[in-house]
Amino acid sequence: xxxxxxxxxxxxxxxxxxxxxxxxxxxxxxxxxxxxxxxxxxxxxxxxxxxxxxxxxxxxxxxxxxxxxxxxxxxxxxxxxxxxxxxxxxxxxxxxxxxxxxxxxxxxxxxxxxxx
Amino acid sequence: xxxxxxxxxxxxxxxxxxxxxxxxxxxxxxxxxxxxxxxxxxxxxxxxxxxxxxxxxxxxxxxxxxxxxxxxxxxxxxxxxxxxxxxxxxxxxxxxxxxxxxxxxxxxxxxxxxxxxxxxxxxxxxxxxxxxxxxxxxxxxxxxxxxxxxxxxxxxxxxxxxxxxxxxxxxxxxxxxxxxxxxxxxxxxxxxxxxxxxxxxxxxxxxxxxxxxxxxxxxxxxxxxxxxxxxxxxxxxxxxxxxxxxxxxxxxxxxxxxxxxxxxxxxxxxxxxxxxxxxxxxxxxxxxxxxxxxxxxxxxxxxxxxxxxxxxxxxxxxxxxxxxxxxxxxxxxxxxxx
Numbered sequence: 104x105x106x107x108x109x110x111x112x113x114x115x116x117x118x119x120x121x122x123x124x125x126x127x128x129x130x131x132x133x134x135x136x137x138x139x140x141x142x143x144x145x146x147x148x149x150x151x152x153x154x155x156x157x158x159x160x161x162x163x164x165x166x167x168x169x170x171x172x173x174x175x176x177x178x179x180x181x182x183x184x185x186x187x188x189x190x191x192x193x194x195x196x197x198x199x200x201x202x203x204x205x206x207x208x209x210x211x212x213x214x215x216x217x218x219x
Numbered sequence: 220x221x222x223x224x225x226x227x228x229x230x231x232x233x234x235x236x237x238x239x240x241x242x243x244x245x246x247x248x249x250x251x252x253x254x255x256x257x258x259x260x261x262x263x264x265x266x267x268x269x270x271x272x273x274x275x276x277x278x279x280x281x282x283x284x285x286x287x288x289x290x291x292x293x294x295x296x297x298x299x300x301x302x303x304x305x306x307x308x309x310x311x312x313x314x315x316x317x318x319x320x321x322x323x324x325x326x327x328x329x330x331x332x333x334x335x336x337x338x339x340x341x342x343x344x345x346x347x348x349x350x351x352x353x354x355x356x357x358x359x360x361x362x363x364x365x366x367x368x369x370x371x372x373x374x375x376x377x378x379x380x381x382x383x384x385x386x387x388x389x390x391x392x393x394x395x396x397x398x399x400x401x402x403x404x405x406x407x408x409x410x411x412x413x414x415x416x417x418x419x420x421x422x423x424x425x426x427x428x429x430x431x432x433x434x435x436x437x438x439x440x441x442x443x444x445x446x447x448x449x450x451x452x453x454x455x456x457x458x459x460x461x462x463x464x465x466x467x468x469x470x471x472x473x474x475x476x477x478x479x480x481x482x483x484x485x486x487x488x489x490x491x492x493x494x495x496x497x498x499x500x501x502x503x504x505x506x507x508x509x510x511x512x513x514x515x516x517x518x519x520x521x522x523x524x525x526x527x528x529x530x531x532x533x534x535x536x537x538x539x540x541x542x543x544x545x546x547x548x549x550x551x552x553x554x555x556x557x
Binding site for chain 2: 112115120150152155160162168170172204214216217218
């Protein structure tokens with residue numbers, strides 16, 4: 104008899120997974136970070152409490168905390184080793200980060216949400 | 220005519236435009252001086268602007284700082300961001316104020332319900348931070364911050380005090396989510412210390428649901444994180460007569476948007492069939508926000524009278540009147556009383 108886990112897993116469609124970027128969670132008291140391109144990664148947007156604070160319109164009343172999600176997208180095909188190099192470069196530039204989340208596409212569909 | 224207010228009107232889609240026209244008819248007849256500026260929002264914008272919330276609309280709301288919004292629909296699973304959530308985020312409308320009060324003519328099994336819900340509107344699981352962290356695991360971050368939690372509690376206590384309310388409870392699940400809901404509860408308690416004249420306490424969300432259904436009269440004001448607030452405000456609306464009579468306001472420090480909380484019922488679009496009461500009572504909230512108490516009270520009294528007579532009411536409350544006929548009956552009632 105297959106286990107329930109085996110039955111459930113058998114229903115899952117196999118999808119092609121591709122690394123396309125990384126979300127960095129950065130702690131800073133100096134306001135919205137600014138980034139030049141780092142290796143093969145370009146900053147696409149920065150959000151605070153889920154609200155996009157760069158680029159585009161930001162309400163002057165927007166409450167912000169010291170924790171920013173910074174989305175970096177790859178500008179070419181990348182591997183896990185490129186993420187390691189990126190994290191090393193970011194740390195050397197003095198950024199303090201709490202977490203990194205790799206961004207993958209699944210059969211070409213993003214496996215990550217956009218910011219509001 | 221008194222002070223002119225400039226208000227952004229967002230008719231939305233589906234039945235939204237016909238509802239908003241009916242509501243405008245009533246509000247304009249109440250004696251208040253409002254200049255309406257119409258802007259687009261919702262599904263109908265997609266083809267024209269490629270977004271549910273065009274920049275032009277955002278700029279107009281930013282200018283006027285107050286808006287009345289009809290219903291909109293968020294497409295499920297298309298990748299388009301909800302216009303409602305985007306509005307709350309862009310303008311940092313952190314307080315969702317959802318009163319639930321019995322309407323006398325709607326027969327309900329309770330003698331008294333008069334609850335004001337203060338739902339934190341910008342954080343929690345609505346921070347839009349979701350990832351497929353493996354090919355079989357999805358993850359959504361629940362983001363609760365001290366400033367965000369402190370701010371909604373502070374807003375609620377100040378609103379309660381200004382409106383003569385006596386008791387505020389914080390709704391949470393801090394026994395399980397000790398970091399996130401624990402932070403929300405700690406911030407609430409910190410604010411409560413500054414308001415010893417208002418009774419405060421806390422209640423676990425599942426118990427709160429049961430208590431609301433068993434004995435809603437025990438509650439006065441509730442402060443809730445976003446997700447519990449989303450669910451419990453609809454529960455409270457159901458207690459008093461459904462979403463068709465449920466007003467809502469999304470308020471920030473620089474802007475307020477008043478809206479019905481029901482959907483846009485696209486299958487009834489153009490039929491002038493639906494009840495515009497939810498947008499109308501949201502409009503009444505807006506008038507009070509604009510310090511137009513006399514106009515608000517006039518409309519409320521006329522609306523209750525029309526509902527009580529049941530001659531010109533819409534199908535959902537047992538009548539045959541069209542949307543605009545119901546609105547006209549309210550206008551006639553206001554004029555008859557004048």
